Amino acid sequence: MASMRNLIRSAAAPALRQATVPTTPISAATRLALPTLARSATTLTAGSARVPAHAGPTKYGGVYTVTLIPGDGIGAEIAGAVKEVFEVLNVPVEWEQFNVSGETHGSESLFKEAMESLRRNKVGLKGILFTPIDTTSHNSWNVAMRQQLDIYASLVICKSLPGYPTRHKDVDFAIIRENTEGEYSGLEHQSYPGVVESLKVSTRASAERICRFAFDFALKNGRKKVTCVHKANIMKLGDGLFLNTFRQVAKEYESSGIAYGDMIVDNTSMQLVGRPQQFDVMVMPNLYGNIVSNIGAALVGGPGTVPGANIGREYALYEPGCRHVAKDIMGKGTANPAAMLLSSTMMLRHLGLDAHANQIAESVYKVIQEGKVRTADMGGNAKTKEFTQAVINNF
Ligand SMILES: NC(=O)C1=CN([C@@H]2O[C@H](COP(=O)(O)OP(=O)(O)OC[C@H]3O[C@@H](n4cnc5c(N)ncnc54)[C@H](O)[C@@H]3O)[C@@H](O)[C@H]2O)C=CC1
Ligand SMILES: O=C(O)CCC(=O)C(=O)O
Ligand SMILES: [Mg+2]
Numbered sequence: 001m002a003s004m005r006n007l008i009r010s011a012a013a014p015a016l017r018q019a020t021v022p023t024t025p026i027s028a029a030t031r032l033a034l035p036t037l038a039r040s041a042t043t044l045t046a047g048s049a050r051v052p053a054h055a056g057p058t059k060y061g062g063v064y065t066v067t068l069i070p071g072d073g074i075g076a077e078i079a080g081a082v083k084e085v086f087e088v089l090n091v092p093v094e095w096e097q098f099n100v101s102g103e104t105h106g107s108e109s110l111f112k113e114a115m116e117s118l119r120r121n122k123v124g125l126k127g128i129l130f131t132p133i134d135t136t137s138h139n140s141w142n143v144a145m146r147q148q149l150d151i152y153a154s155l156v157i158c159k160s161l162p163g164y165p166t167r168h169k170d171v172d173f174a175i176i177r178e179n180t181e182g183e184y185s186g187l188e189h190q191s192y193p194g195v196v197e198s199l200k201v202s203t204r205a206s207a208e209r210i211c212r213f214a215f216d217f218a219l220k221n222g223r224k225k226v227t228c229v230h231k232a233n234i235m236k237l238g239d240g241l242f243l244n245t246f247r248q249v250a251k252e253y254e255s256s257g258i259a260y261g262d263m264i265v266d267n268t269s270m271q272l273v274g275r276p277q278q279f280d281v282m283v284m285p286n287l288y289g290n291i292v293s294n295i296g297a298a299l300v301g302g303p304g305t306v307p308g309a310n311i312g313r314e315y316a317l318y319e320p321g322c323r324h325v326a327k328d329i330m331g332k333g334t335a336n337p338a339a340m341l342l343s344s345t346m347m348l349r350h351l352g353l354d355a356h357a358n359q360i361a362e363s364v365y366k367v368i369q370e371g372k373v374r375t376a377d378m379g380g381n382a383k384t385k386e387f388t389q390a391v392i393n394n395f
Pocket of ligand 2: 129130131140141142143290322323
């Protein structure tokens with residue numbers, strides 16, 4: 001399937017420039033939070049006796065090989081923005097690109113090849129794959145990737161964007177979402193005509209590792225409080241297990257000074273749109289994380305602006321935090337590439353390429369702050385390519 005690959009870079013890595021300390025609160029947060037997150041998650045788990053050491057990302061001659069899955073909908077357009085920016089900056093990354101589509105029957109073999117590439121390279125960047133609603137198709141390849149790679153922690157940071165006022169000021173919280181089980185088990189059956197059981201699978205082991213991840217993230221990033229979001233009043237066993245595990249883990253971190261609490265998911269949704277500043281780090285089961293990350297994105301800049309990461313012991317896969325394919329604007333050239341560009345900067349920090357990450361993130365935030373070049377989702381009329389060019393013009 002060599003034709004599907006896009007091995008674009010052969011140039012040697014440029015000498016990394018001195019890392020510039022980002023000036024906006026956003027870039028400072030990303031710079032601080034994301035690299036430590038990626039590494040802390042790996043090291044913390046890998047440091048325990050239960051987890052074997054593993055090889056790092058694939059790197060030859062100073063160039064990292066990264067799996068790129070543009071995805072459906074606007075995927076090609078926003079992945080194109082990243083490729084262009086990396087090319088201009090001579091970022092030492094060589095892409096292995098797989099144009100997997102969730103819509104195409106018969107593209108299973110390509111999906112498998114992409115998974116092999118991810119296992120080989122350990123690091124990937126993706127757009128979103130379409131998931132049909134009908135039962136004859138695959139469950140979800142997005143979910144399958146997270147489960148098969150065991151990238152158990154989803155991280156989405158929602159932080160007010162300087163220069164882009166929204167209803168609430170000073171929003172700054174991190175959503176840490178269990179990424180592999182819960183409502184996304186894909187286990188459903190019709191036990192009797194008209195009676196369907198959808199299984200939400202909750203395990204103590206998964207709850208424990210995601211809660212530890214949340215506290216470690218808080219510690220590494222100078223955050224003050226971790227809130228567990230749940231529905232244990234109704235799902236007394238399943239969410240009860242999540243909540244009780246959270247409380248046990250929280251006790252272990254008491255001496256660190258991180259405060260903790262819990263909140264039921266429906267109240268959380270109300271509190272988020274009413275007074276979002278009360279949240280710092282939030283940890284929750286899979287489906288609540290899906291919903292809360294969409295609320296969070298809408299609070300700050302929308303789905304085109306919020307980046308995301310999926311982190312596990314061995315693999316890290318970066319994608320826009322809101323996870324939408326956006327078929328409604330596909331092919332129009334109007335998609336906002338900011339979320340994908342910022343996801344790529346999280347990936348660069350994971351690879352230790354902080355200088356490149358800072359340069360790109362600072363430029364994206366500068367373009368947003370200046371407000372002259374904005375895509376339609378942010379009230380402007382700039383095209384994806386014009387936003388990308390504005391980012392490049394700042395280099
Ligand atoms: N024409 C079609 O066939 C359409 C199909 N769908 C499908 O319906 C399903 C449900 O989609 P939803 O989850 O509702 O979400 P979605 O994928 O439609 O996205 C939600 C909204 O966010 C916007 N958005 C996301 N990323 C953006 C970006 N980077 N820049 C600007 N706007 C951005 C989209 O344009 C859309 O208005 C999806 O699988 C989708 O593919 C949705 C709309 C049209
Ligand atoms: O896999 C999909 O198609 C969508 C799943 C989803 O909404 C999410 O993971 O946030
Ligand atoms: Mg979602």
